[in-house]
Amino acid sequence: MTWKRVCSAGDIEPGRLAPFVVDGITVIVANLGDDGFSVFPPSCPHMEEPLDQSGICAGLILTCSKHLHQWNMRTGEPTGPEENDRELLRYESRVEGGELLARIDGELVYEHEDDEDDDFEW
Amino acid sequence: MCQGVALGDCEVLVPSRIDGVSDTAREPQYLTGDLSEIRPLTRDVDTFSIDLDRPVTFDSGQFVVLAVPGLNGYRAYSMVNGAAETSRLDFVVKRTPGGGFSEWLGVDRAGTTLDVFGPLGRATWRPEEEKDLVCIAGGSGIAGMMSIVSHALSSGHFERHRGDVFFGVRTREDVFFADELARLVDAAGGGLSVTVAYSEESSTVRDPDVPGGIRAAHGFVHLVAGERMAGAWGNRTAFVAGPPPMVDGALRMLIAEARLPASDIRYDKFT
Ligand SMILES: Cc1cc2nc3c(=O)[nH]c(=O)nc-3n(C[C@H](O)[C@H](O)[C@H](O)COP(=O)(O)OP(=O)(O)OC[C@H]3O[C@@H](n4cnc5c(N)ncnc54)[C@H](O)[C@@H]3O)c2cc1C
Ligand code: FES
Numbered sequence: 001m002t003w004k005r006v007c008s009a010g011d012i013e014p015g016r017l018a019p020f021v022v023d024g025i026t027v028i029v030a031n032l033g034d035d036g037f038s039v040f041p042p043s044c045p046h047m048e049e050p051l052d053q054s055g056i057c058a059g060l061i062l063t064c065s066k067h068l069h070q071w072n073m074r075t076g077e078p079t080g081p082e083e084n085d086r087e088l089l090r091y092e093s094r095v096e097g098g099e100l101l102a103r104i105d106g107e108l109v110y111e112h113e114d115d116e117d118d119d120f121e122w
Numbered sequence: 123m124c125q126g127v128a129l130g131d132c133e134v135l136v137p138s139r140i141d142g143v144s145d146t147a148r149e150p151q152y153l154t155g156d157l158s159e160i161r162p163l164t165r166d167v168d169t170f171s172i173d174l175d176r177p178v179t180f181d182s183g184q185f186v187v188l189a190v191p192g193l194n195g196y197r198a199y200s201m202v203n204g205a206a207e208t209s210r211l212d213f214v215v216k217r218t219p220g221g222g223f224s225e226w227l228g229v230d231r232a233g234t235t236l237d238v239f240g241p242l243g244r245a246t247w248r249p250e251e252e253k254d255l256v257c258i259a260g261g262s263g264i265a266g267m268m269s270i271v272s273h274a275l276s277s278g279h280f281e282r283h284r285g286d287v288f289f290g291v292r293t294r295e296d297v298f299f300a301d302e303l304a305r306l307v308d309a310a311g312g313g314l315s316v317t318v319a320y321s322e323e324s325s326t327v328r329d330p331d332v333p334g335g336i337r338a339a340h341g342f343v344h345l346v347a348g349e350r351m352a353g354a355w356g357n358r359t360a361f362v363a364g365p366p367p368m369v370d371g372a373l374r375m376l377i378a379e380a381r382l383p384a385s386d387i388r389y390d391k392f393t
Contacts, residue, residue: 015378054370058378065373068384081385 003094003101006039010098017062019052025107027091029100030057030073038062038073039093039102045071045086045110062088086110123187123393125195148179153238155211160229163298166217167262168227169202171210172238179207182247182273183266183361185390186211186240190223196239197223200266200363200390204273211238214298216262245361245388246270249277253359253386255285258347258372260364263392264289264299270361271306271314280313286351287315290343290368292322300336307335319346344372348379355380362389 004022006029012018014033019026019042028051030038044051049066056063061079062071070080071088078084089110092103155172162168172188182205187196202212217224247255247270255274257267267287274285291297303316317337324340339346343364360382362372369391376382 056374056377058381063373063377063384065370065377068373068387070384081383 002103002105004104006093006100006102008098009037009095009100011100015057017052017055017057022102022104025104027102027104028052028055030055030062032057032060032073035060035074037093037095037100039091039100040073040076040088041108041110043110044069045088046084048110048112123196123198148181148241150240150242151178153178153240154235155238157227157231157234157236158210159212160227160232163214164296167214167296167298168217168224169212169214169298170227171212172236174209174211174238177207177209178211178241179205180241181205182269183245183388184241184243184269185266186238186242188223189237189239190226190234191236193222193226195222198242198392200243200263200269201241202265202268204269204276214262214265243390245363245390247273247359247361247388249273249279251359252283253357254283255279255361256347256351256358257285257287257361258290258344258364259288259362260290260343260368261296263362263364263368263390266363266390267361268299268302275306275310275314280310283313285310285314286317286347286354288317288319288343288347288350290319290321290346290364293320294323304335317346317350319343342368342371344368344375347372348375351380355382358382358386360387362387364392366391366393 006020006022012029012031014031017028017030019028026042027039028042032038042051044064046067046069049064054065056065060072060074062073069082069084071078076088076090078086089108094101153174155174157170158173159171160168185198185200187198189196199213202214215224259267271285271287297318307314307316317339319339319341321342360376362369369389376387
């Protein structure tokens with residue numbers, strides 16, 4: 001339950017995203033303009049593409065340029081035309097005194113298909 | 123493009139939906155074909171054809187993969203021809219320094235028999251799609267755009283819809299297909315524009331070497347397309363092909379600036 005400083009709110013322009021390392025954990029911060037910030041893990045939920053390179057922000061929607069999968073950065077919900085049932089994991093975040101804080105208790109990671117105990121349905 | 127080869131028995135886990143090929147005529151097939159019509163177009167771009175052992179049917183914008191005797195791995199090349207049932211496929215290839223296929227190819231290779239697998243690829247267009255088109259191509263990425271635009275022309279698409287092609291090359295010397303593009307513009311009767319974007323030329327003056335009807339611009343092709351198309355993005359399908367950095371730049375522009383829905387963007391990265 002620890003809130004940690006990620007960056008200053010002014011470090012990223014609205015409509016942009018950038019990676020930051022907080023206590024050894026890399027996160028991506030997206031500035032959603034009037035909708036605040038979204039803080040999420042650095043690899044694409046789909047196939048682990050590095051989102052600091054492949055991530056494109058348009059309003060609340062994050063698009064990964066690898067296969068054009070899309071997510072709502074506020075809710076984490078998948079959206080867009082590609083079949084995609086993976087949520088975008090997010091760290092809770094808030095701005096206090098011009099600083100962006102996120103609740104980072106441990107690294108959020110996706111279970112990809114090569115994991116042992118996947119729940120893939122045939 | 124994935125070139126993984128299984129070294130033994132394996133189980134394959136397919137993590138996403140497989141789009142069945144709805145039309146069995148378009149199922150990819152193992153074919154063979156003979157190289158023909160090999161000709162240089164610019165200092166580092168060649169055109170070549172393959173005469174297949176039997177006809178194939180493909181959608182405009184698709185590609186095949188080719189294997190040359192003695193060279194490991196397949197290489198992907200997009201058809202230049204408009205979609206049809208055909209036994210001859212036309213291609214363009216940009217020479218990559220040290221490239222196994224692109225440097226091997228030369229006029230004296232005519233008659234060599236290659237293994238061909240295809241057609242493949244989802245960055246395709248069909249005449250029943252009632253939208254304007256925008257094509258953004260870097261270098262040999264123009265191949266699939268020629269296929270799409272000629273098919274759109276022959277199916278009467280430009281009588282009802284617009285098409286705008288942006289073709290990025292480094293300098294004036296690197297332009298090819300200028301006559302073919304000019305013919306398409308002419309035949310489309312106002313429905314089609316072609317803009318050649320020079321990334322390394324210093325002036326934006328009209329290029330006397332580009333025949334009438336083709337516009338010239340200075341800058342990276344995706345930026346030129348973004349500027350020239352401002353305000354005209356409604357009801358568009360966008361096609362993008364070329365080297366990965368150019369494709370990434372174009373996707374960024376189409377999503378973040380043009381705000382096209384992802385369902386209206388189709389692309390091939392020439393990796
Ligand atoms: C969908 C798609 C469409 C394309 N269309 C065109 C086109 O129309 N025109 C064009 O000029 N280029 C096109 N390309 C690029 C083209 O496929 C080649 O990568 C390029 O021509 C360079 O090939 P090369 O043999 O000269 O170079 P190389 O450097 O020898 O090889 C390039 C690629 O071939 C594969 N490869 C190399 N060695 C091996 C090996 N031992 N085993 C397995 N794979 C290997 C790798 O993917 C490598 O990146 C396309 C690429 C893709 C993915
Ligand atoms: S890896 Fe990001 S969309 Fe596929």
